[in-house]
Amino acid sequence: MTGRAFPTRRAFRAAVAGVVAAVAASLLPPGPAGARAQFPIPFPTSRDTGPARTGTGSITGRVVTDDASARPLRRVVVMLASGDLRGTQATTTDDEGRFGFAALPSGNYTITASRPGFVTAVYGSKQPGFGLGVPIAVFDDRPVTGLTVRMLPGAAITGVVRMTGGTPVSNVVVRAIPAAGQPGLRSSSLLTSGAGTATTDDRGVYRIFGLPPGRYVVQAQPRPAGSEAWRRVSDEEIRWATQAVSARAPLGAPVGAPAAAASPPPAPGAAVAMAPVYFPGTPDLAAARPIELDGGGERAGVDLMMMTVPIARVSGVVVGPDGAPMAGAQVQIKRLDVADDGDLIGTMMQMFGAGRGLTSGADGTFSLSGVTPGRYEIDVRAKPAGAKPAEPEGGANLMSLVMSMLPGGNAGGATLWGREPVDVAGVDLEGIAVRLREGLVVTGRVVVDGTAPPPPFAQVQVMLRGAASGSSLASAAASMLTSLTGRADADGAFSIRGVSPGRYQVGVLMPGSMFGTSMPGATWHLRSATIDGVDVADRPFAVGRDGVGEVVVTLTDRPTALSGTVYDQAGRPSSAFPIIVFSTDRERWTPGGRCVQQARPASDGTFRVVGLPPGDYYVSAVTDLALEDLYDPALLDLLVPGAIRLSLADGEQKVQDLKLAGGS
């Protein structure tokens, strides 16, 4: 009866966090290891699961403080990662800051150094705490010695959080969010679990430490609004109550009997919720005053005052396609006007009102209280009457299971949908009717083009993923939460039910491929998804009220490959700068998509990008780059004039060398 209801907010939050982690993992292009150092689940770049190889290469070096003293740092965990991840291992520096790795097979390695309280350092990175490192080429019998990794002490921000009356507030989560316009810094902390956050103690005191240099916006995030609200006792109430109590009952009446007469109590004040507040005291991200941090040190006195906002109840009824009230529908309230501060989990939590969902009652009614002011959409999904609950199908893998529990998806046979925008401004909204419609059915077929044994179609799921609303990874991940899937049958035919009008992209979930981005080493890759010959994999397309034509998903065993060598002005191979490959078609600059990719040349200057869809591309070297900026149209536009333009045909293996121009 409760369908896929989440029994507790905590369970919902855990589920969302799980989805976020999985979705975020899927969004990470299989780039070089600089990105990996910042993310707990790296991507394999080879599917060879053979035993770890050993060799005769070695790396030794030292970790020192990044200042004039270059003091050796002990107890630093130094992680070594190789392209295929088989060489991933860690060691700890000794009292002289020394570390070493032996018996390494030849290959390219990246080194990341971390120590609590210090900014994690990627060897060769231009900026402390983030950016891409320089891979170290290791050859048999040629020890790499004398590497120096420099680490900056992290900076700390500390202060007190108080209520408006001056009382400190405990257990408030305070976050240091990298301010906009700092390439790289955002992605460095948002993906690292727990970094940049602290909780206030019994005195309202928080302390965030280990922060890389940069500008930060400090935000205090109260407990999620919705299930809890607050009302302040007014002076009138106290005055009235004091009088009412002292107005004694008539003589002879039993103790505690009602007083003879008293004025009615004053109306209690409106209930309010606590709003997220930014330093120095604004609910508006744009009005926040960033805190500038350089290497190390402590910024004290960053005090915050919690702000309150009025809340309202939003209630109404879910109506089925036949016009009758519909019980048991999944009702979600989603915030539409969330400030995208680049915080993946936070953005998604707010979008979904921190787990605000319920099942419509027996008479189809729903009532959500504690809704803070903002623009929302009430999203409803329901199974048609009499539909059987769907069981997970055979061959399910982790991702398909994750998809199956997305709150806005069609799993479990929920093919009816309804949407209703609401503007909430502190006043109760009643009688909102959400009319459900039968979702559209998008049909299509999977075809294979290649000579390798085709993958079992039962393992192939075709997915309609909501087009991202912005250019950030957070927005892409949020859009993915409303994904719809359909499984191919033995002949490759599939149908995706319950589709509501909107903008989508087509992806594929199968072993070795996530949403269309191939896992390196996979045999089969998504070559294209088209409707009437028009690409729908890499550019968003609209599904109207009348549906769309047949989707043709083509898998290939001959992916494209672009490789080459980067040379500096003197003609020497250079690994100094990452390269970026991006489509000439702006419509394809979709976050997490296939048409914008980066690569870090190895120390011999070579790079390789596999699985780009056929088409025209720009290739450019950039000074440094982080994931969060990869899909920023403004950045890509800047790169176009100096970029090399090239075409990739289907299955083409192209070699394109790059020569760095003057400047840096």
Add this chain to the structure above:
Amino acid sequence: MILGRVVDATTGQPIPEAVLTVSTSPAAGRGAGAGRGATPPADVAALLARGRGVLPTTVHVIAGGDGQFVFTGLDAGNVTIRAQAPGYLDGTVGQGRPTGLPRPVALAEGERRGGVILRLWPYASIEGRIVDEAGEPAVEANVRAYRIDASLTGITFERAGTARTDDRGMYRFGELAPGRYVVSVPYTVLTLPATTTQQLLSDLMGSGSLDSIREMADAGGPPMDPSGMRVGDLTVSAPGGVRLPAPRDDGRLLVYRPLFFPAAASIADASILTLAAGDQRAGVDLALQLVESHRVTGVVTGADGPVRNLAVHLESTDTGEADGLPTSDAATSRTGADGRFTFLGVPPGAYRLRATREPPRALPEELQTNPMLKALFGARPGEAARPPRHAEMSLQVGNGDVDGLRLMLEDGPTIGGRVEFRGSTTPPAAKQVSILVAPLVPGGGRSVGAPVNPADDLSFTTPGHVPGRYTLSVFAAAPRWTVESIHAGGADVTWSPFDLDTTPITDVVVTMTDGAGRVSGSVRGADGPAGTATVLIAPADFASHLAKGLHPNLIRQRPASPTGAYEIAGLTPGEYLIVAIDDADVDTAGPEFLRSVVAGATRIRIGPGEARTMDLSLTTVRR
């Protein structure tokens, strides 16, 4: 209507801006239902409301700057008001001590009650700084506070909190109830096979199979630790602790040993910090010490050969277990594909080596509709009710490595027997009877299994348990029926714990009777009805049961209503000791306390089906 004020219990001063929550339960003339946590937590309330299409919001009231609050429009009944304020323990109206029982306000219809005082006790705090052996701050180290709990059977240490040091090495326990505390820096060394990240990911993402995920869920985590220090084909790390130093040049690993403030290796030598409400104890500093360590290796086998991917625990038995310290791992490892395990970094000492393959946990019913959770955590076919498989052994680590240990997993013994009904009324159906087997562990720890229902012929067998000390409790969803006695292995275990070794117990006889009696009455103090009384009742021969350990049902405790009325139902016919004491006296209940209570107790006999009335006078407790 209620008008009141929130004040600091130690100073009497108003507490500004406390957050208050009110709930009313219908007056029923008894205080029985008003125990701690009588109001369901918000999440449960929300859950209950879901099917009704309503997602409710709890509205808290913020008291004024002078601590005053007003609630209007209240229904008649027992009104519970709870208050939270930063720096104070959460409190409930009528509490007589920091963690005392709540006393709801009995509000009549239309009554306007003034002068309600809600007292909150300030938290005590402990803070300090942790440095490593070189005097550098230990950053992101876990620090633990144990609260000394003088229970009826002796002293135990309860985990009162875990703090993490910041970049200065500073930690703070800011929210401690008054009491006696010990501060410790625990240390656990984790050794895992150096499985590659790549292989794990390939299993997770690529193979299309859920088996590896399920295996991880069973084993409690991924079988790898990418940031662990590589030592040969193993990785070693100290999760949640100060980082391990690199091995010495001779390959020997130095590890931090668990430390108790000020510098003790076991809790017996630790300093006890006695904190009154509001005490702020600073300077509780510790300097970590490195010690030499050794390697412990072995193999785990089961009926089908080597057991792979199983967590193996090395629990320290000489740091305070005998003194009531909850058991914790000195080292954790996991078996490889060949069933072999290695612990690196084991300091000399006495240990228990333990491995348990728990049966799949039952998925709560409300989660079973989630296909993902069901696929990941639901019972596998044919595995529904298998017993835990368990093995343990004691060992001593001296000045060298310990190799070649063998652990053989065996099915945990079952407990079985039958239920008998004795009475004249219709007994409850078999499925209405629940048999609960709970482990008795000092300081808590292992979880209680699901209750078992007898079959239609009233016989029952539990799925199996890890050997240890247990208690049996039986409940019937029928108001008149209660336990008369429980016998197992020739002993009366109605009120006593019993030991379960590797042999199954098959001769449990649970006798249930419809002759449950009750006792009710009122409690009077020197100045009239004792609204702050707590009534304790226990079998008259409870002292002999207590000697074997405290059965949770042995001593029942009920608060009296605000008018001093009490009622205790479900009493098996027999002799009892009953006593009323002031709630403020129910402090840390040590054996001396109990003797003092017993001295003031009244002996009563409850006959079958008898409803006795007994008025009690408040007994003064000698402490």
